[in-house]
Amino acid sequence: MPDVFDPAxxxxxxxxxxxxxxxxxASYDAAQRTTINAHYTDPAYVREIWSALDALGFDGGTVLEPDPEREPSSVLLLNLPT
Incomplete structure (x- = not known):
């Protein structure tokens, strides 16, 4: 969606x-700035997700995460320390 803000x-x-x-x-400028990282998950959500996984006993291993830069079916394999 950043193309909407590109005068070219x-x-x-x-x-x-x-x-x-x-x-x-001010709102237009703020909206334009958010397109740079709009595909990233807010760090507050990430902390809560990892907190929940920690509470469930997860202490490392392989995690599948969607890759926003590729096709929706694409995933990243993250190998976290065990």
Whole structure:
């Protein structure tokens, strides 16, 4: 979705103009900044997930994680220390 904020992408000009009318300058700038890392999970969620896994007794091993840069069916294998 970052293309909507790229003035060189004419195919998004209509959407970009609409966003600029709907958002004030600060909100538009904030929305534009979030597209850089929008695929990342908020660290607060990650901490809670790992806390829950720790409480369930997980102390290391292989973890499957979706890779946002590839196809939705793609996963990363993370080998965590045991």
């Amino acid at each position: 992408k004419e195919s998004w000009a209509h959407e970009r103009a609409e966003l600029q009318t709907l958002l004030d300058e």
